[in-house]
Amino acid sequence: MDFTGFLGNPGVKSALSDAFSAGRFPHALILQGEPGTGRRTLARLIAQALVCRRRGKAPCGECPACLRAKAGSHPDIRMVEGKGDSGSISVEQIQEMAADAQRMPDEADYSVYILVFGEYILDAPQNKLLKLLEEPPAGAVFLLVCRSARALLPTIRSRAQVFQLMPPSEEEAAQWLEASRDISPGEARRLASLCGGNLGLMQGELESGTAKEAMEAAAAMALALPGRGAHNLLCAAAPLLKDRALCRQALVRLGLIFRDACMLRCGGKTLLGGAPEAADKLADLPLKQLVRLPELAEEARQNLERNANTSLLVTQLCAGLREAIGRT
Incomplete structure (x- = not known):
């Protein structure tokens, strides 16, 4: 398979290419990862490859099926x-x-369905989907896109x-941004470092200009968290x-x-947060305490999406984080 436009993730690419070449492509895939890691891009490339009429190098990007797939008008991709x-x-x-x-598919050998799940995944639709996955129709392939399986x-x-999707290396991300946008090499490297190679975050920073401020606030909160008293953490969270x-x-x-702190505590080295100093400081905490922290941050983010009061949400988050690491 050709993965032009989807960076990094060599293991994922290899596994998908092998399955495609062997003619044993799974009837259902889950593409999980943080927003900005290319989940939709990969799903579209897989769908395009499955309907491509030139199997020697799929997706070829040139046949009528590929052109319709890229335009979002292929009848066998939904x-x-x-x-x-x-x-x-x-x-x-x-x-x-x-x-x-x-x-039956209209033109291709497969009917491809890309399901993009939002923040809230309800049980009732999943139960309906389960029946479909248990006895999949011939030629149907389901690509499930979500933050976490x-x-x-x-x-x-x-x-x-x-398949777990990760951002590409900062070097690869910087090269991509420099080539795709009118931006200097130095600025591309700065954004890649700031965003941990996450292409979506890098593009969002170019458009909004708030990624640096968000990164600084998050790093300040992480550094203040293990300290004595909650005052410094609340001050760091004020922005x-x-x-x-x-x-x-x-x-x-x-x-x-x-x-990243959990990863370092377990001996890993792959960091995504763009604040290695803060992650390293937190990594001194017991793993039992650390594993609760990402969950609290995600719960707060989901509550924010539900239009929770920002001031109350941030205050509760700070208190929860302190409690999780045994601080009062």
Whole structure:
């Protein structure tokens, strides 16, 4: 398979290429990863490869099927996305997809369904989806895109092959940004370092200009967390109160820093949060305490999406983080 446009993740690429070349492509895949790691990009490339008419180098990007796939108009590729603020896929959407999947593909050998799950994944639609995955129609391939496979029912996970997507190296990300945008090499490297190679965050920083401020606030909170008393942590979190968009970005960053600390504590070296000093300081804490921190940051981010009061949310988060590491 050709993965032009999807950076990094050599293990994922190799496994998908082998399955595709051997003609034993799974009927269901789960593409999990943080936003900005290329989940949708990879899903679209897989779908394009499955409908491509030139199997020697799929997707070729040139045949009529590839051109329609890239334009979003191929009749055998369907996107199912959650609606509303929650981004939840409904029972009705799954029912419509299940009915559609019973038909034979119009042009290709496969009918490909890309399901993009939002922050809230309800059980009822999953139960409907489970029945479809248990007895998949011939030629149907389901690509499930989500932040974490753990949000899906265990029975769903057991019937799909799970791939964890990670950002590319900072060097590769910087080269990509420099080539795709009118930006200097130095600025591209700065953004790649700031965003841990996450292409979505890098592009968001170019568009919004808040990623640096969010990174600084998250790093300051992580550094202040183990200290005595809660005052310094609350002061570090103060910038989050003024801007919900900044708060959202900072919470994502904070979760990544906490994840990095867990990784360091377990002897790992791959860091994504862009604040190695803060992660290293937290890594001195017991692992039993550390593993709770990413969950608290994610809970706070989800509550923010539910329009929780920012001031109350940040205050509760600081208190929860202190409690998790045994501080009062």
